[in-house]
Amino acid sequence: MKAAVLHEVGGVPRYEDFPDPVAGEGEVVIDVRAVAVENVDKAIAAGTHYASSRYVEKLPVIPVFDGIGALPDGTLVGFGGPRLPYGALAEKTVVSREATVPMAEGLDPVAATVLSSAMTGMSIRSAGGFVPGETVLVQGGTGVAGRLAVQVAKLLGAGRVVATGRNAAQLEEVLALGADAVIDTSLPDDELAKAYAAACGDGYDVVLDYLWGRPTEILLRALTPDSFALAKPTRLIQVGELAGSTIALSGEALRTSGVEICGAAKGFTAESMGEAFAQIVEWSRSGSLTFSVERVPLSDIEAAWQRTDLGGRRLVVVL
Numbered sequence: 001m002k003a004a005v006l007h008e009v010g011g012v013p014r015y016e017d018f019p020d021p022v023a024g025e026g027e028v029v030i031d032v033r034a035v036a037v038e039n040v041d042k043a044i045a046a047g048t049h050y051a052s053s054r055y056v057e058k059l060p061v062i063p064v065f066d067g068i069g070a071l072p073d074g075t076l077v078g079f080g081g082p083r084l085p086y087g088a089l090a091e092k093t094v095v096s097r098e099a100t101v102p103m104a105e106g107l108d109p110v111a112a113t114v115l116s117s118a119m120t121g122m123s124i125r126s127a128g129g130f131v132p133g134e135t136v137l138v139q140g141g142t143g144v145a146g147r148l149a150v151q152v153a154k155l156l157g158a159g160r161v162v163a164t165g166r167n168a169a170q171l172e173e174v175l176a177l178g179a180d181a182v183i184d185t186s187l188p189d190d191e192l193a194k195a196y197a198a199a200c201g202d203g204y205d206v207v208l209d210y211l212w213g214r215p216t217e218i219l220l221r222a223l224t225p226d227s228f229a230l231a232k233p234t235r236l237i238q239v240g241e242l243a244g245s246t247i248a249l250s251g252e253a254l255r256t257s258g259v260e261i262c263g264a265a266k267g268f269t270a271e272s273m274g275e276a277f278a279q280i281v282e283w284s285r286s287g288s289l290t291f292s293v294e295r296v297p298l299s300d301i302e303a304a305w306q307r308t309d310l311g312g313r314r315l316v317v318v319l
């Protein structure tokens, strides 16, 4: 079969021949149809993700740990956790039968790969305790997950949605998706702190953070009151770290800002994840939740893997 094969940590996968997988006990061979290539996949292949060692311990390996494909009887499924060295970026892969879930009826495989990113938006409710009418700040709102989150927040009934980004044209697109205000994180520190304060309305109730690093440090500074007044509580949900893997967090900021920090997985159960995804599919079907995709064939993987011009579009390898 043809596959995208990674030969070195930090390298670029190459389109080449690879032995077909054979199903063992309890396994099934999947005929792969669509695979989204995300930051997490690149970080794993680069050896910079906390889960990297498991995936790139032995090389060569086929990258990407999930996708959409067909069972031998033709049923379309979502799959995860291929048996290494197999991965999703190949004509075929092999997974445990239990690691497949039926696709929602009529859902296009490409849409299914992108819509999973909208689950991080749903975490404003499950992890952040969001209730309708509240104000949501999406840090990194110009990315694929951020754009979906802006729309999800509105669909869940947010009173106000503020989004950040660092590209003026893309921030305009996020306004068109329904954000009430946008902030350019490339502003100098003091101006950025003022922009966070100016855009918050009655205060940010929930922050969905795909960036971390400098923008979040400045946000926390902006949330820290300059008096003994009690600050309005803000629930900050950590999702990504594209602007930096660590922040300097002073005791004072945490003590006085009213910020509570948690991870996006908090509060999700298998059942509530299923319900949340069904809601996402429904919004997508009705046209209320939109996204943009860059489709590429597997044979173009080498160039596609290195692209930096996606601007809020999800790269999806279609087989």
Ligand SMILES: NC(=O)c1ccc[n+]([C@@H]2O[C@H](COP(=O)([O-])OP(=O)(O)OC[C@H]3O[C@@H](n4cnc5c(N)ncnc54)[C@H](OP(=O)(O)O)[C@@H]3O)[C@@H](O)[C@H]2O)c1
Residues within 6 Å of the ligand: 038, 039, 040, 116, 117, 118, 119, 120, 140, 141, 142, 143, 144, 145, 146, 165, 166, 167, 185, 210, 211, 239, 240, 241, 242, 243, 244, 311, 312, 313
């Ligand atoms: N997709 C998911 O389902 C999922 C699940 C869990 C966690 N995450 C994490 O969430 C994050 C976002 O994922 P995504 O798929 O939306 O990524 P994406 O489409 O590549 O978008 C990344 C966004 O972050 C911005 N950005 C990148 N580096 C930045 C920096 N140094 N300073 C400020 N902004 C920066 C980008 O702006 P430019 O366009 O200007 O570069 C873009 O708006 C990633 O860390 C990912 O691992 C995603």
